[in-house]
Amino acid sequence: MQYFKYHNSELYAEEVNLVELANQVETPCYVYSRGALEENWQAFHNAFAETPHRICYAVKANSNIAILNLLARLGSGFDIVSQGELERVLAAGGNPQQIVFSGVGKKSSEIRRALEANIYCFNVESPLELTRLNTLAQEQGVIARIALRVNPNIDPQTHSYITTGLKENKFGINIDQVAALTDTILSLPHLRWIGIACHIGSQLTTLDPLLSSLDKLIELYETLRDKKIPLTHINVGGGLGIRYKDETPPTIDHYVQAVRDRLGKLPLEIILEPGRAITANTGILLTRVEYLKSSHDKNFAIVDAAMNDLMRPALYQAWQDILPVVKTTTGEEKQYDIVGPVCESADFLGKNRLLTLQPGDLLAISSAGAYGFSMSSNYNSRPRAAEVLVDKDIFHIIRARETIRDLFALESPIG
Ligand SMILES: *Cc1c(COP(=O)(O)O)cnc(C)c1O
Numbered sequence: 044m045q046y047f048k049y050h051n052s053e054l055y056a057e058e059v060n061l062v063e064l065a066n067q068v069e070t071p072c073y074v075y076s077r078g079a080l081e082e083n084w085q086a087f088h089n090a091f092a093e094t095p096h097r098i099c100y101a102v103k104a105n106s107n108i109a110i111l112n113l114l115a116r117l118g119s120g121f122d123i124v125s126q127g128e129l130e131r132v133l134a135a136g137g138n139p140q141q142i143v144f145s146g147v148g149k150k151s152s153e154i155r156r157a158l159e160a161n162i163y164c165f166n167v168e169s170p171l172e173l174t175r176l177n178t179l180a181q182e183q184g185v186i187a188r189i190a191l192r193v194n195p196n197i198d199p200q201t202h203s204y205i206t207t208g209l210k211e212n213k214f215g216i217n218i219d220q221v222a223a224l225t226d227t228i229l230s231l232p233h234l235r236w237i238g239i240a241c242h243i244g245s246q247l248t249t250l251d252p253l254l255s256s257l258d259k260l261i262e263l264y265e266t267l268r269d270k271k272i273p274l275t276h277i278n279v280g281g282g283l284g285i286r287y288k289d290e291t292p293p294t295i296d297h298y299v300q301a302v303r304d305r306l307g308k309l310p311l312e313i314i315l316e317p318g319r320a321i322t323a324n325t326g327i328l329l330t331r332v333e334y335l336k337s338s339h340d341k342n343f344a345i346v347d348a349a350m351n352d353l354m355r356p357a358l359y360q361a362w363q364d365i366l367p368v369v370k371t372t373t374g375e376e377k378q379y380d381i382v383g384p385v386c387e388s389a390d391f392l393g394k395n396r397l398l399t400l401q402p403g404d405l406l407a408i409s410s411a412g413a414y415g416f417s418m419s420s421n422y423n424s425r426p427r428a429a430e431v432l433v434d435k436d437i438f439h440i441i442r443a444r445e446t447i448r449d450l451f452a453l454e455s456p457i458g
Pocket of ligand 1: 145282317320
């Protein structure tokens with residue numbers, strides 16, 4: 044279903060008019076749709092049907108407590124990469140038994156806390172992490188369940204900054220080294236080896252790399268099974284892309300069906316860690332035009348959101364659609380660069396967009412529900428945007444706009 048659409052030339056989130064919302068909450072603000080969020084999660088869950096599975100939403104894509112809470116209520120699991128994300132999931136009512144912990148640099152304090160919370164599985168990314176985890180589990184008198192995150196050396200054909208499964212990337216353990224590690228793992232008494240995992244990159248728009256890495260995991264699973272190491276799950280990671288512009292990624296259903304086909308009758312649980320595919324198209328960033336100006340052959344629309352609010356365009360030249368909140372038929376259509384107030388030339392949200400604009404107009408940056416707010420910063424001492432969740436005809440402020448005081452509340456001059 045379309046959760047952001049026009050009625051009589053005005054853009055709505057579900058049944059909420061975005062002009063009215065912006066007048067009340069002010070801009071910039073993120074607006075998410077509950078309906079879209081739940082539909083995306085359910086699409087993953089339902090496509091698996093009877094196949095044993097766990098959908099562990101990748102918290103870093105959008106970690107607002109209200110979003111995590113809605114997913115927890117659906118029965119979602121969570122993929123975390125820090126103690127901060129662990130505490131968010133617990134505060135949101137997430138089930139610790141549905142948490143997997145990824146990341147190359149887990150600190151001892153973070154591991155201790157995760158052991159105490161009794162999370163489902165640690166996705167271990169290096170041999171040294173194995174011994175550290177074993178020691179910490181021993182100190183706490185517990186057994187840690189682990190999966191090895193392997194690096195399958197597969198090119199996901201995506202932006203180099205979001206490629207994670209090539210041998211030059213820092214993530215995971217080289218898949219060819221796993222055989223040599225098995226004796227070590229089995230000799231560590233406070234570890235229980237239950238799975239193998241990978242995550243090769245993000246915004247993947249073809250199935251091939253995802254299925255090739257699954258094939259490599261299945262092959263490894265079979266090798267280990269023949270050595271009497273009975274793993275219970277394979278974790279294929281996240282990475283499924285969405286349509287920002289003209290990409291044609293596989294649908295969630297198509298992707299999950301392909302995974303199920305590959306799996307056949309193997310007695311395995313499948314874990315997926317989707318982030319972007321669940322939240323990206325559930326959100327927009329609302330911003331207001333402050334100034335228009337032209338220089339030489341360029342037209343600039345200077346808006347009140349900036350790269351600190353939405354970093355993807357500056358960081359990886361990402362393209363996100365920019366829609367007028369009120370469609371107008373009067374005035375002159377021009378090519379605009381949509382830029383923010385931050386003092387960097389990388390501070391743009393979109394370039395060469397054909398729009399009819401007046402100062403004060405509202406714009407909606409599409410597909411901003413993933414890696415939007417969660418990557419935002421206070422650069423240029425800008426308070427971070429408010430976040431709003433729309434549920435049919437009502438909206439909730441799920442994160443208040445930061446205040447100027449918040450910016451330096453933790454700072455003090457020396458005495
Ligand atoms: C970022 C990440 C994900 C989610 O990736 P998406 O492309 O948003 O689906 C999943 N697993 C791990 C280990 C990650 O680092």
